[in-house]
Amino acid sequence: MEQAFHWFCRKCGFREDFGRSYYWKCPKCGSPLVISTGRRYEVSKGRGLARYKSVLPVTPLKYMGEGETPLVKVSEEGVEVWFKLEYLNPSGSFKDRGTSLSLSYARKLGYTTVVDDSSGNTAISISLYSRALGLKPVLFIPRTAPEGKKKILRFLGAELHESESRGAASVDVVEYSRSHPEAYYVAHTWSYFYVIGAATIAFEVFEEAGVPDYVIAPVGSGGLLLGLAHGFKTLLEQGLTTKMPRIIGVQGYSVQPVNVALKGVETPGEESWLADGIMVPNPPRLAEIVDAIRESQGDVHLVGNTEVREAWLKLVDQGFLVEPTSAAAYAALERLKTRLQGKSVLVPLTGSGLKIIPLM
Amino acid sequence: MEQAFHWFCRKCGFREDFGRSYYWKCPKCGSPLVISTGRRYEVSKGRGLARYKSVLPVTPLKYMGEGETPLVKVSEEGVEVWFKLEYLNPSGSFKDRGTSLSLSYARKLGYTTVVDDSSGNTAISISLYSRALGLKPVLFIPRTAPEGKKKILRFLGAELHESESRGAASVDVVEYSRSHPEAYYVAHTWSYFYVIGAATIAFEVFEEAGVPDYVIAPVGSGGLLLGLAHGFKTLLEQGLTTKMPRIIGVQGYSVQPVNVALKGVETPGEESWLADGIMVPNPPRLAEIVDAIRESQGDVHLVGNTEVREAWLKLVDQGFLVEPTSAAAYAALERLKTRLQGKSVLVPLTGSGLKIIPLM
Numbered sequence: 001m002e003q004a005f006h007w008f009c010r011k012c013g014f015r016e017d018f019g020r021s022y023y024w025k026c027p028k029c030g031s032p033l034v035i036s037t038g039r040r041y042e043v044s045k046g047r048g049l050a051r052y053k054s055v056l057p058v059t060p061l062k063y064m065g066e067g068e069t070p071l072v073k074v075s076e077e078g079v080e081v082w083f084k085l086e087y088l089n090p091s092g093s094f095k096d097r098g099t100s101l102s103l104s105y106a107r108k109l110g111y112t113t114v115v116d117d118s119s120g121n122t123a124i125s126i127s128l129y130s131r132a133l134g135l136k137p138v139l140f141i142p143r144t145a146p147e148g149k150k151k152i153l154r155f156l157g158a159e160l161h162e163s164e165s166r167g168a169a170s171v172d173v174v175e176y177s178r179s180h181p182e183a184y185y186v187a188h189t190w191s192y193f194y195v196i197g198a199a200t201i202a203f204e205v206f207e208e209a210g211v212p213d214y215v216i217a218p219v220g221s222g223g224l225l226l227g228l229a230h231g232f233k234t235l236l237e238q239g240l241t242t243k244m245p246r247i248i249g250v251q252g253y254s255v256q257p258v259n260v261a262l263k264g265v266e267t268p269g270e271e272s273w274l275a276d277g278i279m280v281p282n283p284p285r286l287a288e289i290v291d292a293i294r295e296s297q298g299d300v301h302l303v304g305n306t307e308v309r310e311a312w313l314k315l316v317d318q319g320f321l322v323e324p325t326s327a328a329a330y331a332a333l334e335r336l337k338t339r340l341q342g343k344s345v346l347v348p349l350t351g352s353g354l355k356i357i358p359l360m
Numbered sequence: 361m362e363q364a365f366h367w368f369c370r371k372c373g374f375r376e377d378f379g380r381s382y383y384w385k386c387p388k389c390g391s392p393l394v395i396s397t398g399r400r401y402e403v404s405k406g407r408g409l410a411r412y413k414s415v416l417p418v419t420p421l422k423y424m425g426e427g428e429t430p431l432v433k434v435s436e437e438g439v440e441v442w443f444k445l446e447y448l449n450p451s452g453s454f455k456d457r458g459t460s461l462s463l464s465y466a467r468k469l470g471y472t473t474v475v476d477d478s479s480g481n482t483a484i485s486i487s488l489y490s491r492a493l494g495l496k497p498v499l500f501i502p503r504t505a506p507e508g509k510k511k512i513l514r515f516l517g518a519e520l521h522e523s524e525s526r527g528a529a530s531v532d533v534v535e536y537s538r539s540h541p542e543a544y545y546v547a548h549t550w551s552y553f554y555v556i557g558a559a560t561i562a563f564e565v566f567e568e569a570g571v572p573d574y575v576i577a578p579v580g581s582g583g584l585l586l587g588l589a590h591g592f593k594t595l596l597e598q599g600l601t602t603k604m605p606r607i608i609g610v611q612g613y614s615v616q617p618v619n620v621a622l623k624g625v626e627t628p629g630e631e632s633w634l635a636d637g638i639m640v641p642n643p644p645r646l647a648e649i650v651d652a653i654r655e656s657q658g659d660v661h662l663v664g665n666t667e668v669r670e671a672w673l674k675l676v677d678q679g680f681l682v683e684p685t686s687a688a689a690y691a692a693l694e695r696l697k698t699r700l701q702g703k704s705v706l707v708p709l710t711g712s713g714l715k716i717i718p719l720m
Binding site: 047048062063064065068069070071072085088089090091092128129131132148149151152155156316317318319320321352354355356357358359360 | 407408422423424425428429430431432445448449450451452488489491492508509511512515516676677678679680681712714715716717718719720
């Protein structure tokens with residue numbers, strides 16, 4: 001852990017050297033914190049995220065196979081699509097990148113337990129990495145979470161607390177972490193570790209194929225979109241490229257806070273519960289997401305169940321065994337194909353279909 | 361397709377240039393065929409199996425993310441274990457390597473349908489790759505196959521035929537392929553494409569880490585073990601290394617044809633249905649498996665449910681979310697640790713746990 005890194009609050013200016021304390025939000029004003037670096041980007045030897053350790057605030061304590069996912073380039077009706085197969089990470093989603101960083105930090109600071117509120121891919125990722133790093137995973141999940149996911153979590157040895165709702169879970173988890181000083185609250189929707197984790201996707205793409213013209217990414221809490229923006233911006237600012245991709249965020253009609261924030265008004269459309277992984281009504285980093293999209297001259301697009309379902313089956317038809325949420329970005333691409341003629345477009349495929357298809 | 365490759369029968373000497381016809385077994389004597397090559401091993405640019413196209417009889421028609429799986433090195437009680445995370449292939453198992461080759465060949469020869477008898481990882485792999493290559497998948501499965509796997513197969517659009525038993529399925533599939541000339545019978549337990557597919561695991565390990573002292577691999581039909589042997593032997597014969605690993609095959613006590621063939625007598629022990637993926641009573645390539653083990657001065661080890669279960673949980677504890685069959689080799693390693701002090705040991709982790717854990 002290097003003092004070249006520091007915690008920083010965009011809102012109130014709070015700033016502190018990184019590596020001694022843990023904050024899941026600003027201790028002064030309660031805003032999401034950023035971890036910033038003055039370090040030079042370079043590619044190190046090794047496997048996985050450690051290849052980018054020069055710009056990572058913490059190096060993973062253990063390599064478990066995360067990162068270096070396949071990049072599959074396909075030409076589709078005049079658009080050069082770069083699929084990044086993030087669902088082939090160890091627990092079946094891109095979350096493993098952020099989890100690996102966040103939990104390595106928890107271990108370094110001496111925590112023995114990690115706690116979070118999630119019932120989806122992040123919960124599975126945290127449970128798997130906790131075991132491997134010798135930490136006890138505690139999870140607050142909504143009572144209504146799918147039984148199949150509960151089974152995976154129990155199998156992974158997570159201590160499950162069922163809250164009345166998703167909202168209640170995020171209140172209960174904070175209470176738990178207040179009364180358990182040994183517990184590290186991951187707070188994945190707030191944590192910058194998940195943003196930096198996702199930035200390594202951009203680094204891998206750059207190393208292998210350069211900078212794409214566009215990035216189309218699903219947006220729930222926004223860690224993926226912000227990470228891709230952070231990654232490509234790092235390369236741009238350090239003079240390794242002169243190109244920044246335009247970033248298109250994708251949400252469902254049912255839950256569209258980024259769209260509302262960008263356009264000032266809700267856009268009506270078909271319900272979109274099929275892409276459940278991006279149904280986050282109040283993303284803590286909403287302002288940053290909007291800034292990242294604007295700064296890149298990007299946009300936000302909304303999709304509904306019908307398009308998501310079609311895009312999902314079309315992905316599986318190409319050999320990509322993903323979950324429906326992964327298809328939201330691809331559904332948006334379908335609509336944009338005329339506008340994106342001749343362009344290269346990075347589409348991260350986020351989560352594995354194997355977690356849910358056996359239960360369908 | 362190169363004429364440097366040819367079909368070859370070890371038993372009757374049948375030999376024919378490769379690339380014009382398809383045989384799942386010797387047309388003269390009914391033995392399993394080998395595809396041999398006179399080509400020089402070299403690493404090509406590109407991703408996935410295409411990196412080794414100089415020694416592949418057929419290059420995958422499409423890259424879908426197979427191969428280049430993570431290699432995780434762990435020091436365990438004095439043994440240097442090299443885990444190869446084959447469960448992170450696109451359909452969740454190492455079978456994708458062989459499927460990619462076999463089905464690319466089917467497409468090149470103009471078949472429109474592929475048919476096979478399997479209800480496990482191979483069936484899922486074939487269904488996924490068929491869709492992506494524009495082939496229709498037809499599968500004969502035992503009526504008793506787990507509902508979760510049937511759901512995955514149906515989701516992937518496979519035409520399922522339920523036979524009375526595993527044995528009946530392998531009779532029914534041959535009848536089907538006789539009356540359907542448009543159908544390519546994959547015959548994965550016979551097919552040398554699956555052996556060559558697995559050989560690419562050895563090539564990747566060699567490129568990244570060199571040749572290990574030992575390989576410990578689960579043996580069902582033996583494609584994995586034979587492929588690893590074939591791969592390392594290719595490197596040895598072409599003078600790229602002077603070292604050949606000792607190859608340890610692992611079977612369960614319940615179904616142990618390789619052990620019986622090597623030692624002349626059945627070894628009693630605990631039942632082993634937990635490692636269901638390796639319960640193949642009559643592997644067509646039994647003689648070759650025995651030869652490969654003997655030639656490498658290797659051995660066979662048997663494991664039972666208790667050990668497999670313990671090894672499985674220990675793998676998950678290390679962050680490897682695999683299925684129980686994957687743990688058979690690791691269970692054998694546990695026993696051999698004293699003998700393997702200071703040695704490097706390659707242990708391929710074959711199949712994803714995500715296909716079954718949500719159903720447990």
